[in-house]
Amino acid sequence: MRAAVYHGPRDVRVEDVPEPELDASTDAVVRVTHTAVCGSDLWFYRGDSDREPGSTVGHEPMGIVEAVGDDVRSVEPGDRVLAPFKISCGSCEFCRKGLHTSCVDGDGWGGDNGGAQGEKVRCPHADGTLVRVPDRYADDEDALRSLLPLTDVMGTGHHAAVSAGVEEGADCVVVGDGAVGLCGVLAARRLGAERIVAVGHHEDRLELAAEFGATDVVAARGEEAVERVRQVTNGGANHVLECVGASSSMETAVEVCRPGGTVGYVGVPHGLDGGLDLFSFFGDNVTLRGGVAPVRAYAEELMADVLQGTLDPAPVFTKTVDLENVAEGYRAMDEREAIKVLVEV
CATH class of the missing domain: 3.40.50.720 (NAD(P)-binding Rossmann-like Domain)
Incomplete structure (x- = not known):
């Protein structure tokens, strides 16, 4: 599959990488349709934070479930979902109190689960992480654009x-x-x-x-x-x-x-x-x-307001690129030409 890969400061390239597959019974594989470039991505892009060259990048995925493990109960193939920037189990002490970012078995996007700026991701702990979008909005591009910021900002x-x-x-x-x-x-x-x-x-x-x-x-x-x-x-x-x-x-x-x-x-x-x-x-x-925002804890209440039309963060996206041109999205944000870049995969 195609995905954005970090090679060094101001060097992000879209390359062929291994396609993620189910690895555990609690996993789901999601075909990414929308993602974004985040302000925090600029830290490694500018060389202000460490990042392993050759690693996939991105942490704001939205897409369609392609496959699920035997123990996944909350989503099924064909469902439209979005996912927070942190993976969480949904059942540990900290997840239960709404601190999903402190999950005892938490993880981030990248490595063998795929970076979110790519064609697919494997989501560990699918039941604790993925947020299902109601079917009536699954193909509503305006609604999806407004929901995507719930993954992070x-x-x-x-x-x-x-x-x-x-x-x-x-x-x-x-x-x-x-x-x-x-x-x-x-x-x-x-x-x-x-x-x-x-x-x-x-x-x-x-x-x-x-x-x-x-x-x-x-x-x-x-x-x-x-x-x-x-x-x-x-x-x-x-x-x-x-x-x-x-x-x-x-x-x-x-x-x-x-x-x-x-x-x-x-x-x-x-x-x-x-x-x-x-x-x-x-x-x-x-x-x-x-501190680091447990956005999974807020996802459903914010999604309800977005879908009823009382909350719309979509205008923060001031530039849109396709996956092959994600490097242009990084450049535009780095040079303050865009507030936030939406990536259509």
């Missing part, structure tokens, strides 16, 4: 909002204007926030944030951003979503959080070699909650 933005404690009537600040930050705006609006301040560096992305429900946008960095947010919010907000993972974004998040408030963080930490200064959190009794 929409669930991650939602986790930031939940971790920050966003509730009806709340004031909140979203730090970051990438796909996760934009989905954080959607999530905050969905949870009933009255004021949503989006902070970022790109005017076009902040325009989309406004379309998604941000009541105020701040296009600034550092102390200027902090000062403008404090002006807009009369001193800061009780609920702050940190959706970048850089030291500068975390510093901004804690500085715009009111004493006693909560920062919900989902940006994967990078560039924090000097460590995180906890004194700002300590001095103002600011709570820090979050």
Whole structure:
């Protein structure tokens, strides 16, 4: 089969790789029809994180089930499914409490199960991982485009909002204007926030944030951003979503959080070699909650809203490529020409 393979910084190629097959009775093989390039994919693409050359890549699969093991009960061949970026058993202590990303037998996409930017994947723990799309939407391209972000960025933005404690009537600040930050705006609006301040560096992305429900946008960095947010919010907000993972974004998040408030963080930490200064959190009794988003825990409730038309993260996809041109998708995201790239397989 054809799949995207990492060969080194800024070198992703589509090549022939072995086709995944059922390996256990709890497996399913899925023919991928839609996937995406994620902002976190840019770390290995840019050489900012380690990745084994020759490895398949991608972690946001949607497709059609082709085969299932004897013990799989939740899906069958022909079903349309999507899958979170982490594989989980669905039955261990952590999965039962909604922390699927801490599954004791969890895994990621790649290796012998195939990278999600390829024609097929083998899904271990199919019952715990795969999310079945209702039959009536199985061939609805508009619905599928809106559901695909549930594999990662929409669930991650939602986790930031939940971790920050966003509730009806709340004031909140979203730090970051990438796909996760934009989905954080959607999530905050969905949870009933009255004021949503989006902070970022790109005017076009902040325009989309406004379309998604941000009541105020701040296009600034550092102390200027902090000062403008404090002006807009009369001193800061009780609920702050940190959706970048850089030291500068975390510093901004804690500085715009009111004493006693909560920062919900989902940006994967990078560039924090000097460590995180906890004194700002300590001095103002600011709570820090979050981490890697257990998007499987949120999939059904978010899918229900997407399918009834009250939630639509599809506009985060600003470029579409086919599988053979996935390298162009990486380039476009690397050069900030696209917010998020949809890959049609």
